[in-house]
Amino acid sequence: MAVCGVLLAAALSLGGCSTKGGLKVVLTGGLSRNELFSVNKAAMTLPEAKLLLMTELARYRNLYGEEMLSRQFGGQTLEESVKESTLDLMGKLLVMDEMADKYQIRLNEEDTANILSASAEYMDTLTETEKAFTGASESDVQHLFEKALLADRVYAELTGEQTIEVSDDEARVVTVRHIFISTAGSGQTGNAGEEASADESQAIAAAGDAYNRAMSAYDQLRQGADFDSMAQQYSDDAQEEYQVARGDVEQKLEEALFSLDTGELSTVMQNSTGYHIFLCVNNFDREATDQNKQKLLEERRWEAFEQTYNAFARDQVCQFSQRKWDAITLDGEEITNTGLYDVYRSRFGG
Template sequence: MRNRRMKYLGIIAVLLMLTFTACSGKKDNKTNDNTNKELKQSNVTDSNEEDNTEPTVKTDATILTVGDIKVPYNEVMVYVLLLKELYEPNFTNVIWDYKLDTGATFGQMAREEVLNQIIQLKIMTMEAHNFNTVLTDDELIEIENYANEYLAGIKEEDREKYGIDYDTVFKICKDNFLSEKVFDVATMDVDTSISDEEAKQVTVYQIEVSTASKDKNGEVIALSDEEKEAALNKAKKLLKKVKKEEDFYTFALSNSDDSQVEYTIGRGDKSDEYIDAAFALEEGKISKVIEDESGYYILYCVDSFNEDATAQKKEEIISQRQDEAFQKLYKEWLGNYKVKIKQEIWDEIQF
């Protein structure tokens, strides 16, 4: 299980990282580095000490009821420990007190995602019979192996502290496996036919002459008309120069306002003007100067049809269609089940 994370546990981690990145305003490839700096500069103290506080509730106490299924405290703590294992090595334990733009802490956001995903898992397992979906004997054996491996990876003190045993982990693994099968069956009628044109990806090198800047608060400031004209003249001069160069990439590295030169893109990734020009280029050809709202661009076509990226994009489109179909279905299911939370026990769940 360490090598193959349970699907819905992984979903929680992905959702949290996407939320964290969006809410904290970090959209570049240095998210972790920048976030670590902010955490160190914040007023949150990293004690680097183990949390030795004993839970004040029984570890098998029911914390949540979904339909007829009762979810105990120790089951929830498996999810909590997983997230701690995923995040604290990179961000330390101060991550949980980090304030998001929403005003909530990352720990509060994590608690909500854990709750929502557990509810979803339980409802999916209860809906399994409507799809005649069950786990096979081979799958149960596989789950047993995963459960043993996963349990072995949990610290002994955490197992004792939170009452986590084999049965606890086996139940979680079983829920995840069954839910994944339910998802597959429930979305099996989704249209998976994607044309090459719809998913088409091309690879280009670019030279950018930006027509916008940012103030100290990160707000975009448009250039004046005179400055834009100067930027256009610069782009035209660069176009003349690059046509004489043998190596577009090296020239772009030294003359582009964007430090990234190579892009593999499709519809929706850039402006229509940019994409139309990129799609019209033949391999080895250079575009004219392209203008959009963020700048002037000169493109060089590296691959007019990137087969691997196009195939990956098709999978992404199919996955998106499946997720949309499932969420619509799940919204209906959710209305059929009563969910009860024991708030005083839920409040014990902290990161």
């Protein structure tokens, strides 16, 4: 798995003057004018940091639109969250660059040639606005690709000989059709002894109606009614078919779904949202299971790698300029370029 995918999913919190995420973070003015962040000898320059941040913000802009960046989620804007995750990525790239030195992992001449070519390809995708924002030269792109490729090589080297297994049953994915009848608005009644209000009475009636609808659909299905027709008539879920892996749904539903044979109809099941009826289309989707197995293997490899990573990072001291980082903003910039990751993946995989 390429580092651009692995590291974006693995958080390393940075900030303050304390130990977080295994790194001793020192807010400092001791970096050179063009440096933002360093871990021992490995350094991230401002242009490199801006390339990463620009790419991440562009990725979210393309997915959700410009207006979403300023919306609050969990006490911070999406743009602030993206800046934080970009710091996470930079921190791991720098630590893994130092790990490459420790484990004597080097790039070869072919790697260097590919990086030179990839850097030129990427620079050709940048608009004048993007070049002005990042201040990046082709050399900056080369250094960033070198860090990413070294991190990938470190990850591959330290996980390559590990025996990590995921069974078919752990990774199994089932395909089901679903009828969902919502009990939204049915709420809880008042305390014992209190007369139910009109709203509470309506809620009780709504819950009873949902149950009656669920049982009506179930009885017709047991008598041979077409599932699609029943879904159209009764279901409050616009989506009818789902692929479900372990952990995707609450335990009670999971146990029921994974016990169904292909073609078998579930009973009416209830949870906090409403009533559910499932028809098992395939109780062992081979293709989806293989994909899920690969995902689980990569997650477990990363978890195993993190133990080595964290032990190494614990002894490292990084310097970081909060002032320089806070000064970087993309307000008003017309930037949608995600080519950094696109070119990296096409040249080096992931």
